[in-house]
Amino acid sequence: MIEKKNCIVCNCEVIIINCHYSCENCGFSENCHDKPHLIDEE
Ligand SMILES: [Zn+2]
Numbered sequence: 001m002i003e004k005k006n007c008i009v010c011n012c013e014v015i016i017i018n019c020h021y022s023c024e025n026c027g028f029s030e031n032c033h034d035k036p037h038l039i040d041e042e
Pocket of ligand 1: 010
């Protein structure tokens with residue numbers, strides 16, 4: 001499963017693979033299985 005979103009740190013576009021991404025711009029990485037602090041953008 002591959003999808004795109006924006007990095008929560010720098011807002012750069014990142015590609016999520018298997019629910020995980022690493023931002024090439026700022027180096028931030030995140031796994032969507034552990035995001036208790038994420039803001040719901042909707
Ligand atoms: Zn970033």
